[in-house]
Amino acid sequence: MQAPPPDAGQAVADIRDVDAAPSEHAGNPDMSEIVGSHDLLLITLDTLRYDVAAELAAAGRIPHLARHLPGGIWEKRHAPGSFTYASHQAIFAGFLPTPAAPGPHPRLFAARFAGSETTASRTFVFDTPDLVSALAGAGYRTVCIGGVGFFNRQGPLGSVLPGMFQESHWEPEFGVASPTSFEAQVARAEQVVAGLPAEQRLFLFVNVSALHQPNWFHQPGATRESGDSRATHAAALEYVDAHIGRLLAAASSRRRCFAIVCSDHGTAYGDDGYTGHRLGHESVWTVPYAHFFLEPGATAR
């Protein structure tokens, strides 16, 4: 947690201005109203680069995602961590990726603490250490569909993040080495939703592993020897887009749903000599972000 900055007074004034904006717009949702009345969906497209996501949206290559993005474009944000564990610990504590422009930026979710300059009247404020347990306390069923290794529950470290949820799922076919990982994850999500009582509120979290290395197998004609590249990363996003309609439909099948779709960090493919993530480079710290409402039963498959 950080101390109030010297200009905290100005920061509070800025947030009040944001609060004065029209209330129903998805760009400035009142999370204190949404929590308790809506189902909630959080999807992290693990490792997805902002530039690749933006290019594919502009080129019409991810139509199922793009139809939900405000204005058809991804918002450019800064990741709260440079790799999965750090970023998800922050996200689950209420620190979603930060808009990539000078702030302050009011947050959707925040733990209560004195001096926070990003907690506004529309923020859902909680008294637990993390959002997941806060939503459980608010009556939500909290469900994790894991993807990358930090969600595989195979050992103590791989159990930390999924252990925050009442219910967590991971199978080898959900993981990074599976060419059909997202389809398997979506099928599990559909099963989970179908098994819930109608009145039960749901917080569904899905960590999508398909973008993470290795991803060469999503590019037709690619080989293990040719390896991963920006192009195979893009092909993996097209693969996810082809199936994401089913996930959005399941999440909004019971009542109106508030959805957040973002990346936890990007990754480098030789950019300025860097490869991978858990490092400080624009390809890693800029991520795509969107939040939007899903009307019940309105999402085409």
Ligand SMILES: [Zn+2]
């Ligand atoms: Zn990650």
